[in-house]
Amino acid sequence: MLHKIINLTVRDVRFPTSLEQHGSDAMHTDPDYSAAYVVLDTDCGLKGFGLTFTLGKGTEIVLCAVKALAELVVGKSLQEIVSNFRGFYRLLTSDGQLRWLGPEKGVIHLATAAVLNAVWDLWARAEGKPLWKLLVDMVKDQMLKEGYPAYTTSCAWLGYSDQQLKQLCSDALKSGWTRFKVKVGADLEDDIRRCCLIRQMIGPSSTLMIDANQRWDVAEAISWVSRLAEVKPLWIEEPTSPDDILGHAAISKALAPLGIGVATGEQCHNRVMFKQFLQASALQFVQIDSCRLGSVNENLAVLLMAHKFQVPVCPHAGGVGLCELVQHLILFDYICVSADLRNRMCEYVDHLHEHFTSPAVIQDAHYMPPKDPGYSCEMLEASVNRHEYPEGDIWKLEINK
Amino acid sequence: MLHKIINLTVRDVRFPTSLEQHGSDAMHTDPDYSAAYVVLDTDCGLKGFGLTFTLGKGTEIVLCAVKALAELVVGKSLQEIVSNFRGFYRLLTSDGQLRWLGPEKGVIHLATAAVLNAVWDLWARAEGKPLWKLLVDMVKDQMLKEGYPAYTTSCAWLGYSDQQLKQLCSDALKSGWTRFKVKVGADLEDDIRRCCLIRQMIGPSSTLMIDANQRWDVAEAISWVSRLAEVKPLWIEEPTSPDDILGHAAISKALAPLGIGVATGEQCHNRVMFKQFLQASALQFVQIDSCRLGSVNENLAVLLMAHKFQVPVCPHAGGVGLCELVQHLILFDYICVSADLRNRMCEYVDHLHEHFTSPAVIQDAHYMPPKDPGYSCEMLEASVNRHEYPEGDIWKLEINK
Numbered sequence: 001m002l003h004k005i006i007n008l009t010v011r012d013v014r015f016p017t018s019l020e021q022h023g024s025d026a027m028h029t030d031p032d033y034s035a036a037y038v039v040l041d042t043d044c045g046l047k048g049f050g051l052t053f054t055l056g057k058g059t060e061i062v063l064c065a066v067k068a069l070a071e072l073v074v075g076k077s078l079q080e081i082v083s084n085f086r087g088f089y090r091l092l093t094s095d096g097q098l099r100w101l102g103p104e105k106g107v108i109h110l111a112t113a114a115v116l117n118a119v120w121d122l123w124a125r126a127e128g129k130p131l132w133k134l135l136v137d138m139v140k141d142q143m144l145k146e147g148y149p150a151y152t153t154s155c156a157w158l159g160y161s162d163q164q165l166k167q168l169c170s171d172a173l174k175s176g177w178t179r180f181k182v183k184v185g186a187d188l189e190d191d192i193r194r195c196c197l198i199r200q201m202i203g204p205s206s207t208l209m210i211d212a213n214q215r216w217d218v219a220e221a222i223s224w225v226s227r228l229a230e231v232k233p234l235w236i237e238e239p240t241s242p243d244d245i246l247g248h249a250a251i252s253k254a255l256a257p258l259g260i261g262v263a264t265g266e267q268c269h270n271r272v273m274f275k276q277f278l279q280a281s282a283l284q285f286v287q288i289d290s291c292r293l294g295s296v297n298e299n300l301a302v303l304l305m306a307h308k309f310q311v312p313v314c315p316h317a318g319g320v321g322l323c324e325l326v327q328h329l330i331l332f333d334y335i336c337v338s339a340d341l342r343n344r345m346c347e348y349v350d351h352l353h354e355h356f357t358s359p360a361v362i363q364d365a366h367y368m369p370p371k372d373p374g375y376s377c378e379m380l381e382a383s384v385n386r387h388e389y390p391e392g393d394i395w396k397l398e399i400n401k
Numbered sequence: 402m403l404h405k406i407i408n409l410t411v412r413d414v415r416f417p418t419s420l421e422q423h424g425s426d427a428m429h430t431d432p433d434y435s436a437a438y439v440v441l442d443t444d445c446g447l448k449g450f451g452l453t454f455t456l457g458k459g460t461e462i463v464l465c466a467v468k469a470l471a472e473l474v475v476g477k478s479l480q481e482i483v484s485n486f487r488g489f490y491r492l493l494t495s496d497g498q499l500r501w502l503g504p505e506k507g508v509i510h511l512a513t514a515a516v517l518n519a520v521w522d523l524w525a526r527a528e529g530k531p532l533w534k535l536l537v538d539m540v541k542d543q544m545l546k547e548g549y550p551a552y553t554t555s556c557a558w559l560g561y562s563d564q565q566l567k568q569l570c571s572d573a574l575k576s577g578w579t580r581f582k583v584k585v586g587a588d589l590e591d592d593i594r595r596c597c598l599i600r601q602m603i604g605p606s607s608t609l610m611i612d613a614n615q616r617w618d619v620a621e622a623i624s625w626v627s628r629l630a631e632v633k634p635l636w637i638e639e640p641t642s643p644d645d646i647l648g649h650a651a652i653s654k655a656l657a658p659l660g661i662g663v664a665t666g667e668q669c670h671n672r673v674m675f676k677q678f679l680q681a682s683a684l685q686f687v688q689i690d691s692c693r694l695g696s697v698n699e700n701l702a703v704l705l706m707a708h709k710f711q712v713p714v715c716p717h718a719g720g721v722g723l724c725e726l727v728q729h730l731i732l733f734d735y736i737c738v739s740a741d742l743r744n745r746m747c748e749y750v751d752h753l754h755e756h757f758t759s760p761a762v763i764q765d766a767h768y769m770p771p772k773d774p775g776y777s778c779e780m781l782e783a784s785v786n787r788h789e790y791p792e793g794d795i796w797k798l799e800i801n802k
Contacts, residue, residue, distance in 0.1 A: 029497045057469060057498035061508060064465040068458060096430045097458035103615075103643070103668060106507015107462060214504075242504070243673035245646065246680050267504060272644035276677075279647050 003078035003126055005048075007041040010066040010114070012059045012389040013051075013379070015320060015352055016398055021159030022351060023055075023318070026185035026215040029159075032056030033320040033352060034389070036063050036111070037379060038118040042078070048122025049378040052114035052291040053319035058107075059389065065111035068098060073115060082123055089297050092116070105269035109294060116295030117325065121375035131375040132328035135296070136335050147366030148330050149341060150348040151179030151209065153318050156198060158183040165194065169201040176364040179207040179345055181237070185215035188224055195231040204232075207345075209263070211237035218247040222254040234343070235263040235285050242267040248282035263287055266316035270294070271301045278309040285343070287316040290325035296375075303333050313338070317347040323360040324353070324376035327367045355383035404479035404527055406449075408442040411467040411515070413460045413790040414452075414780065416721060416753055417799055422560030423752060424456075424719070427586035427616040430560075433457030434721040434753060435790070437464050437512070438780060439519040443479070449523025450779040453515035453692040454720035459508075460790065466512035469499060474516060483524055490698050493517070506670035510695060517696030518726065522776035532776040533729035536697070537736050548767030549731050550742060551749040552580030552610065554719050557599060559584040566595065570602040577765040580608040580746055582638070586616035589625055596632040605633075608746075610664070612638035619648040623655040635744070636664040636686050643668040649683035664688055667717035671695070672702045679710040686744070688717040691726035697776075704734050714739070718748040724761040725754070725777035728768045756784035 017023050018030040034056050040048035054062060072091055081088045092112050093104050102108045124131040155168040169180070182198055184191040191210075199208055210233045216224060221239035228236075236255065239262060240247050252262045265287030268274055277283045286306040293299050306313050313333055315326040323346075330346045338344065346367055353359035356379055358372040370376055386392045390399060418424050419431040435457050441449035455463060473492055482489045493513050494505050503509045525532040556569040570581070583599055585592040592611075600609055611634045617625060622640035629637075637656065640663060641648050653663045662685030669675055671694060678684045687707040694700050707714050714734055716727040724747075731747045739745065747768055754760035757780055759773040771777055787793045791800065 027495070027497065027500065031498060031501075055498040055501040057496065058466070058502045058509070061462060061465045061469060061502060064462045065459070065508065068462055094428070095458065096428065097432060097456040099428065100432075100454075100456040100668075101459045101462060101508050101511065105644075105670060106509055107466065107502050108459070108507055110502065241673045243506075243671060243677070245677055267501075269506065270644060272642045276644070276646055 002080075003046060003122065004043040005040050005074055005076055005078070006043050008066075008070040008074050008115070009039045010063050011037045011384060012063050013037045013384055013387045014056055014059065014389040014395065015387055016394060017351070018056070021157060024157050024159035025183045025211065025213040026158060027213040028055060034059045035320050036066055036114050037384060038066060038114045040073070040118045040122055042122070046122065046125055048118040048125065049374070050114050050116070050118025050121055051321050051377050052110045052117070053322055054110070061107050062110050062114070065107050066114055069111055069115050073119070078119075078122055078126055081119060085297065089116070089294060093294065104272075104294065109269060110292060112294050113291045116297065117291065117375060117377055120296045121377050125374040128373050130328065130370045130372055131296070132331040132369060135328065135332040147363060147368040148327065148334060149179070149345040150362060150365055150367050151181060151207065151345045152177050152348050152350065152365075153181045154348070154350040155180055156182040156194070158186060162194070162197060165197060166201065169198060173202065178202075178205075178365060179209070181209040181211055181347070183213070184210045184228065185212035185224075188227060191228060195228055195233075199231040208233050209235050209237060212239050214238045214241055214267070216240050218244070218250050221251050225255055225260060226258065229258045229260065233260055235261040237263040237287070238266070242269075245273075245276045245280050245282050248277065249280045252282055252284060261285055263314065265289060266292065266318075268292070271298050271305070274302045274305060278305055278311060284311060286311050286313045288313060288326070288329065289316045290322055290329060291319070296329065299329050303329070303337050307337050312340070312342070312344045314344060315346050318349045320352045321356070321377060323348055324356055324358070327360055327370060328375060330367070331369055355379050355387075403481075404447060404523065405444040406441050406475055406477055406479070407444050409467075409471040409475050409516070410440045411464050412438045412785060413464050414438045414785055414788045415457055415460065415790040415796065416788055417795060418752070419457070422558060425558050425560035426584045426612065426614040427559060428614040429456055435460045436721050437467055437515050438785060439467060439515045441474070441519045441523055443523065447523065447526055449519040449526065450775070451515050451517070451519025451522055452722050452778050453511045453518070454723055455511070462508050463511050463515070466508050467515055470512055470516050474520070479520075479523055479527055482520060486698065490517070490695060494695065505673075505695065510670060511693060513695050514692045517698065518692065518776060518778055521697045522778050526775040529774050531729065531771045531773055532697070533732040533770060536729065536733040548764060548769040549728065549735060550580070550746040551763060551766050551768050552582060552608065552746045553578050553749050553751065553766075554582045554612075555749070555751040556581055557583040557595070559587060563595070563598060566598060567602065570599060574603065579606075579766060580610070582610040582612055582748070584614070585611045585629065586613035586625075589628060592629060596629055596634075600632040609634050610636050610638060613640050615639045615642055615668070617641050619645070619651050622652050626656055626661060627659065630659045630661065634661055636662040638664040638688070639667070643670075646674075646677045646681050646683050649678065650681045653683055653685060662686055664715065666690060667719070668693065672699050672706070675703045675706060679706055679712060685712060687712050687714045689714060689727070689730065690717045691723055691730060692720070697730065700730050704730070704738050708738050713741070713743070713745045715745060716747045719750045721753045722757070722778060724749055725757055725759070728761055728771060729776060731768070732770055756780050756788075
């Protein structure tokens with residue numbers, strides 16, 4: 001079966017999460033978690049579903065970019081693509097005219113990720129396997145019983161009240177969570193108070209991470225985080241500009257004596273940038289993203305580089321669909337690359353999973369390996385219809401308010 | 402006069418340059434030099450013109466991004482913008498939803514450049530000055546008599562025949578050119594033959610630069626360029642991925658004993674990346690671009706950093722409109738920052754200037770300071786109408802061929 005791709009559609013799906021401050025941080029104060037949602041149709045009826053994650057405004061730009069890439073995909077067969085996947089990847093990223101718009105970064109790379117995610121989903125469905133198993137089976141046939149350890153970001157978004165923080169921490173502890181991430185960076189005294197509150201709630205044996213979403217410059221990051229050392233964070237995430245590699249190296253060096261590592265990656269735009277961070281000892285935790293890098297292809301390259309440098313991978317998954325996708329990659333990483341769980345865990349945000357046909361399954365704070373064929377990108381048709389921007393019911397209501 | 406901005410229009414203008422292989426290089430084999438062309442209207446009738454340069458396909462994506470930024474511009478007065486230009490710059494680049502698409506890179510940053518270029522043009526027109534003079538007058542009132550030294554890239558695009566190369570070199574020498582750039586990177590033996598031919602034509606006292614447009618990996622760059630050392634190139638431009646800072650540092654170190662520097666910047670996506678290159682001694686020539694960085698604002702930051710590191714700035718101008726814009730910046734650099742012409746020159750490509758109302762003026766291989774008010778972005782209305790994509794006559798003809 002060749003599975004010829006006969007059509008590509010892309011839709012602008014937005015969830016009005018800013019209304020309740022879900023996802024709020026020091027730099028992204030009003031995100032509407034959104035997706036450029038791609039569906040591939042084949043001549044045999046099988047479909048592939050892919051997406052990239054966005055924050056609302058500008059999703060239409062990513063749609064426009066996906067449409068520009070569509071002509072490179074439609075008409076090709078799955079067999080043709082996977083028999084020379086490197087060539088197909090280069091075709092998408094090296095078009096003599098389009099590459100000027102990146103290369104391999106920003107809008108055009110987000111679009112590449114969405115399209116390739118759908119291709120990988122299609123391939124895994126054609127093989128009747130969940131994506132992680134398609135990957136793992138390429139190397140060896142093995143399974144996980146206990147699932148992959150997760151941490152939660154859902155308890156401590158920046159816009160939440162103390163009352164909300166306490167309630168959410170308390171609920172999470174009851175559900176077995178032992179690893180917690182807190183958003184910081186807007187106000188130092190407020191950060192100290194909130195972090196102390198959470199450390200008190202979770203106790204000394206639980207793990208706490210802090211995340212500044214690029215709010216600081218280099219000197220500011222060092223002094224601010226030093227003030228938060230008392231709550232013993234495992235890492236400071238995104239302390240400064242995602243492009244300031246040598247800045248991250250300076251921060252890493254300054255914070256090492258305090259036992260605090262630097263984590264980054266959710267806005268690291270491609271494999272070449274990850275190479276810089278690893279070569280410069282600029283991070284101690286690699287946070288891959290399933291929708292910013294060029295899909296599985298480029299994420300595999302980063303997993304292998306991280307392994308070479310012996311830096312643990314702790315994926316970013318704070319966004320719509322990101323948990324669903326990245327769980328496949330981290331299972332592959334454990335089974336086939338790292339074989340190690342020390343200081344390793346995958347982010348989890350308890351949010352918007354109900355819109356997917358195969359939502360991520362968490363048991364006792366672990367990702368349970370997904371079993372359905374594909375890359376877990378397919379959304380419920382009713383969800384897409386309701387949230388499509390700007391015609392869906394949700395947005396019609398918002399706009400007419 | 403407040404100059405309130407009441408409207409922003411953006412048009413997709415494409416010149417079918419690929420038909421004759423103008424602009425062809427190792428990575429961009431069929432560029433149609435194009436622009437997302439922005440016009441700002443104000444309540445007093447004054448207009449501002451800006452653009453960013455693209456290679457054809459995907460220009461519609463940049464238009465879409467410009468439209469997303471338009472709401473942040475329309476309704477503001479020029480006075481309001483320039484009285485807090487830093488705040489306005491941050492407003493465009495730090496929107497809580499849109500910044501996810503970059504941040505400050507790729508499509509969204511090209512759009513920022515186009516919009517801000519129009520704002521700067523408007524400001525300079527409001528002051529009745531060419532942009533360089535607006536900038537220079539901020540510091541001191543000085544003028545240049547001889548113009549700024551230029552080099553030509555027009556003689557040796559990769560797709561040209563030997564016959565064309567010879568004729569173009571011969572013509573250029575007669576017009577006073579003494580600095581020449583040659584595209585390389587597709588085939589080593591072909592490069593050796595072409596470079597030797599050109600070195601022979603221009604003689605030992607002229608300057609020759611070579612440009613690989615990111616074609617190689619690090620080891621390949623070093624061995625390939627070493628083979629070309631006999632033609633004594635001043636620099637190798639874009640030897641590898643524009644994101645591989647430490648790779649550029651390794652190449653710089655390896656080629657230094659041969660007297661060959663590394664030049665890069667036309668796809669360096671923001672000031673933070675330039676900081677990495679300078680800190681890591683990864684380049685010996687800084688090639689700013691007037692349409693990839695965030696307009697005058699971000700280019701000034703890079704000029705100052707380059708000065709701090711004592712690295713000469715030799716702007717990129719191989720694209721439609723780029724010569725017109727960047728000449729303003731390099732005049733400012735000479736008059737107010739570097740006061741130095743050693744190893745400094747600005748790229749010139751003799752192409753498409755006839756579509757601008759104030760085209761760049763070259764005399765004896767020097768850029769003559771422009772005198773018309775503004776940032777020299779305004780195109781002839783007839784040119785825009787003919788080349789607007791896909792409705793203009795030129796494209797209707799191409800499409801119906």
